[in-house]
Amino acid sequence: MFDKYEKGILISSILVMMLFIFSLVYSLDKKGRNITECIPFNKTYQKGRVEKIDDSTYQVFMVAKMWAFEPDKIYIPVGSTVDFFLTSLDVVHGFNIAPKNVNLMAVFGGVGKSTVKFDNPGVYKIVCHEYCGVGHQFMQGEVIVNYPENK
Amino acid sequence: MEISRSLKRIIIIELFVPVSLLTIGIYHGLMQTIYRAGFLHQAGALKLDYYQGLTLHGVINAVVLTTFFAVAFGHATITHYLKREPDILIARISMCLMIIGTLMAAWAMLSGKASVLYTFYPPLKAHPLFYLGAALLIVGSWLPFFNWAKMYRQWKKENAEVKTPLAVIGTLVNFTIWFVCTLAVAYEVLVLLIPWSMGWTKTIDVTLSRTLFWFFGHALVYFWLLPAYIMFYTMLPKLAGGKLYSDLAGRIAFFSFLVLSIPVGVHHQFADPGITRGVKMFQGLLTFGIAIPSFMTAFNLAASLEYAGVQRGSKGLFGWIKKLPFLDPNRYLFAYMICGLILFIFGGLTGIPNASYQLNNVIHNTAFLPGHFHMTVAGPVFLAIIGMSTFLISQLKGKKIFWPKINVVIPYLWMIGVLIFSSGLMWGGLIGEPRRTNLGLSYLNPQSPLFRPDWVPTTMLALAGGIIMFVAGMLYFVVFFGTLIRKKTEVALLDLPESETYHVEKRVPIFDKFKPWLVIMVVVLLLAYVPALWGINNNNAPKALPYKVDNPMPDTTNTLNK
Numbered sequence: 001m002f003d004k005y006e007k008g009i010l011i012s013s014i015l016v017m018m019l020f021i022f023s024l025v026y027s028l029d030k031k032g033r034n035i036t037e038c039i040p041f042n043k044t045y046q047k048g049r050v051e052k053i054d055d056s057t058y059q060v061f062m063v064a065k066m067w068a069f070e071p072d073k074i075y076i077p078v079g080s081t082v083d084f085f086l087t088s089l090d091v092v093h094g095f096n097i098a099p100k101n102v103n104l105m106a107v108f109g110g111v112g113k114s115t116v117k118f119d120n121p122g123v124y125k126i127v128c129h130e131y132c133g134v135g136h137q138f139m140q141g142e143v144i145v146n147y148p149e150n151k
Numbered sequence: 152m153e154i155s156r157s158l159k160r161i162i163i164i165e166l167f168v169p170v171s172l173l174t175i176g177i178y179h180g181l182m183q184t185i186y187r188a189g190f191l192h193q194a195g196a197l198k199l200d201y202y203q204g205l206t207l208h209g210v211i212n213a214v215v216l217t218t219f220f221a222v223a224f225g226h227a228t229i230t231h232y233l234k235r236e237p238d239i240l241i242a243r244i245s246m247c248l249m250i251i252g253t254l255m256a257a258w259a260m261l262s263g264k265a266s267v268l269y270t271f272y273p274p275l276k277a278h279p280l281f282y283l284g285a286a287l288l289i290v291g292s293w294l295p296f297f298n299w300a301k302m303y304r305q306w307k308k309e310n311a312e313v314k315t316p317l318a319v320i321g322t323l324v325n326f327t328i329w330f331v332c333t334l335a336v337a338y339e340v341l342v343l344l345i346p347w348s349m350g351w352t353k354t355i356d357v358t359l360s361r362t363l364f365w366f367f368g369h370a371l372v373y374f375w376l377l378p379a380y381i382m383f384y385t386m387l388p389k390l391a392g393g394k395l396y397s398d399l400a401g402r403i404a405f406f407s408f409l410v411l412s413i414p415v416g417v418h419h420q421f422a423d424p425g426i427t428r429g430v431k432m433f434q435g436l437l438t439f440g441i442a443i444p445s446f447m448t449a450f451n452l453a454a455s456l457e458y459a460g461v462q463r464g465s466k467g468l469f470g471w472i473k474k475l476p477f478l479d480p481n482r483y484l485f486a487y488m489i490c491g492l493i494l495f496i497f498g499g500l501t502g503i504p505n506a507s508y509q510l511n512n513v514i515h516n517t518a519f520l521p522g523h524f525h526m527t528v529a530g531p532v533f534l535a536i537i538g539m540s541t542f543l544i545s546q547l548k549g550k551k552i553f554w555p556k557i558n559v560v561i562p563y564l565w566m567i568g569v570l571i572f573s574s575g576l577m578w579g580g581l582i583g584e585p586r587r588t589n590l591g592l593s594y595l596n597p598q599s600p601l602f603r604p605d606w607v608p609t610t611m612l613a614l615a616g617g618i619i620m621f622v623a624g625m626l627y628f629v630v631f632f633g634t635l636i637r638k639k640t641e642v643a644l645l646d647l648p649e650s651e652t653y654h655v656e657k658r659v660p661i662f663d664k665f666k667p668w669l670v671i672m673v674v675v676l677l678l679a680y681v682p683a684l685w686g687i688n689n690n691n692a693p694k695a696l697p698y699k700v701d702n703p704m705p706d707t708t709n710t711l712n713k
Contacts, residue, residue, distance in 0.1 A: 098583025109692030110424030
C-alpha cells in the first residue's frame with residue numbers, strides 16, 4: 001500500500017509527535033504545580049482577601065470585577081509560597097503574573113487555583129489579559145515582595 | 152469548462168461581498184498596531200472605538216471572509232471536478248442568507264451595540280441581531296454542503312470504481328467538520344445567547360457557553376485551513392511544474408482532519424476553571440495528534456516541489472529551491488501559496504507551545520497568541536484566499552489581471568510584514584504583553600502610572616510589520632478591484648489547475664469512502680466531550696447576569712424595549 005518514502009513520511013511524523021507527547025507527560029509532575037486547578041465553587045471565594053497561614057505561606061482570595069482586582073496590592077515577604085484562588089464577580093477576566101507564569105482565567109461561577117513561590121524581592125505586576133469591557137486596559141494589580149512587616 | 156451565468160454570478164458575488172468588507176477589517180488591523188504602539192492615547196478614532204474595530208477585524212477577517220470564500224471555492228471545486236453544476240436555487244438561498252446575516256451583524260457592530268469581540272464571551276452582552284446574524288451566516292453556509300453531498304453520492308453511483316478526486320474529498324471533509332462544529336455554536340447562539348440577550352432568560356452558564364464556543368472555535372481554524380490545503384495538494388505541484396508526490400498521503404491527511412479537528416477545543420481553555428485536568432490533558436494530547444496530518448503535508452509538498460525543481464533542471468541537494476517559479480506573473484498563484492507555506496512553518500511551530508498544557512501558562516492570552524495565528528490564518532489561509540479570489544474573478548469574468556507584476560510581489564511583501572509583526576507580538580507576549588487590549592490608553596502611555604517601557608520595542612516592531620502588511624493589503628485591493636472593473640478580453644470559463652500524481656496508485660477503498668471515518672469521528676468526539684460537558688453540568692456553578700461593555704452593573708432590561 002505504501003512505498004518506502006511514504007512509510008518514511010508516516011513514521012517520522014509519528015515519531016516527532018511521540019517526542020512531543022513524551023515531553024508533555026514527562027514534565028507533568030515536575031513543574032506542574034502552577035497549572036490551573038479547578039476548585040468546586042463556594043460563595044466564600046467571592047470575597048477578596050489575603051490570609052496568612054504561617055510565616056512563609058499565604059492564601060490570596062482574588063476577586064476580579066469590572067475593572068479592578070480585589071485585593072489590588074498584596075504584600076508578602078521574600079520566600080513565601082502563595083496559593084492564588086481566583087474568581088470573577090461579573091464578566092470573564094484574565095490574571096497574568098508574567099514573570100512567574102501564573103496565568104488564569106477568571107470565570108463567573110468557577111474558581112481557578114495556582115500556587116507559586118516568590119524567591120526574589122520585587123514588584124510583580126498582575127495584568128488582566130482578557131477583554132472585559134471599556135475599562136479593560138486599566139485593570140491591573142501588584143504583588144509586592146519583600147515587606148517583612150506585612151502591611 | 153463553461154459554466155452557467157447564474158453560477159458564475161453567485162461565485163463572483165460571494166467573493167465581492169467579503170473582499171469589500173475586508174477593507175474595514177484591514178484598516179482596523181493597522182489601527183490596532185498604532186494604538187498598541189502608543190501613538191494614539193484615546194478610546195477610539197474617526198468614530199470607531201478600539202474594541203468595536205477589534206470586533207469588526209475579527210468577525211470580518213476570520214469569519215465572514217473565510218466562510219464566504221469556502222462556499223464560493225467549494226462551488227468552483229465541486230463543479231470543476233464532478234463536471235456538473237450545483238442546484239442554483241439552493242446556492243441562491245444560501246448566498247442570500249449569508250449576506251443578510253452578515254449585514255445584520257455588521258449593523259450591530261458598526262452601530263457600537265456589539266463590541267464583544269468575535270468570541271462573544273458571555274456574560275458580556277451584545278445586541279440580539281449580532282447573534283442572529285452570525286447564526287444566519289452559518290446556516291446559509293450549510294445549505295450548499297447538503298447539495299454537494301447529494302451530487303457526490305450520485306457521481307459515486309456512476310463511478311463506483313474511480314478514485315474520488317482529492318479536491319472533492321477535501322471539500323466534503325471540510326464542510327462535514329464545519330457542519331458538526333457549528334451545531335455547538337448554533338446551540339449556544341439560538342438556545343443560550345439570544346433568549347438571554349432579549350431578556351427572556353435571566354442568567355447564563357458561562358463555562359458551558361465557553362466550552363460550546365471552543366467546540367466550534369478550534370475546528371473553525373481547520374475550516375479556514377482546508378481550502379488552502381486543497382490548493383496546496385491539487386494545484387501547487389502543477390504550478391511549480393511538477394507532480395503531487397503522494398495522493399494517498401493527501402487522502403490520509405484529510406481524513407485525519409475529519410477525525411481530530413473538533414475534539415481538541417478544550418486546549419483553548421487550559422487556564423479555565425470548571426474543566427478538570429484529565430479532560431484538559433486528554434484533549435491536549437489529541438491536539439498533538441492533529442499535527443500529524445500537517446507534518447505529512449509538509450513532507451509531501453516538499454517532495455513534490457523538489458520533483459518540480461528537478462524537472463526544471465536543478466542540480467545538487469537543494470538546487471531545486473532556486474528553480475521554482477517564484478516571481479512568474481503568469482503563475483502568481485504559486486507565489487501566494489509558497490509565501491503562505493513559508494509562514495506556516497513558523498505558524499505551526501509557534502502553535503506547539505500554545506497546545507502544550509504546561510507551556511501554555513507562559514503565553515496564554517498574551518500577545519504571543521495573535522503573533523502565532525497571524526502566521527496561520529493571516530499566512531497560508533489569507534494568502535490562498537486572496538490569491539484564489541483574484542484568480543477566480545479573472546477567469547469567471549474573462550479579464551486579465553490588473554498590474555500583474557505587482558500582483559506577484561504582494562504575497563512576498565505580506566509575508567515580510569507578517570514575519571516582523573508576529574515577531575513583535577510574540578516577543579511582547581513572552582514578557583507579558585496582553586492581547587486584545589488598547590495599550591495606548593494605559594500601558595503604552597508615558598503619562599499613565601501603568602506605563603511599561605519594556606513593551607515599547609515589541610509594540611514598535613509590531614507596528615512596523617503592521618504598516619508593511621497594510622501596504623500589501625491595499626495593493627491587493629487595487630489588483631482585485633482593478634481586475635473586476637477591467638474590460639473583458641478573454642473567454643470566461645472555470646478551469647482550475649490540476650496536479651497529476653507522481654505514483655500511479657490503485658484505489659484503496661478505505662481511503663475513498665466517508666462512512667468508517669465518520670464513525671471514528673463521532674466516537675472520538677464523544678470520548679473527548681462527554682466528560683467535559685458532564686463535568687460542567689455537575690459543577691453546580693451559579694449562572695451569570697448579562698453585562699454591557701460600559702457598565703459594571705448588570706443589565707437586565709429587555710433589549711427590544713429600548
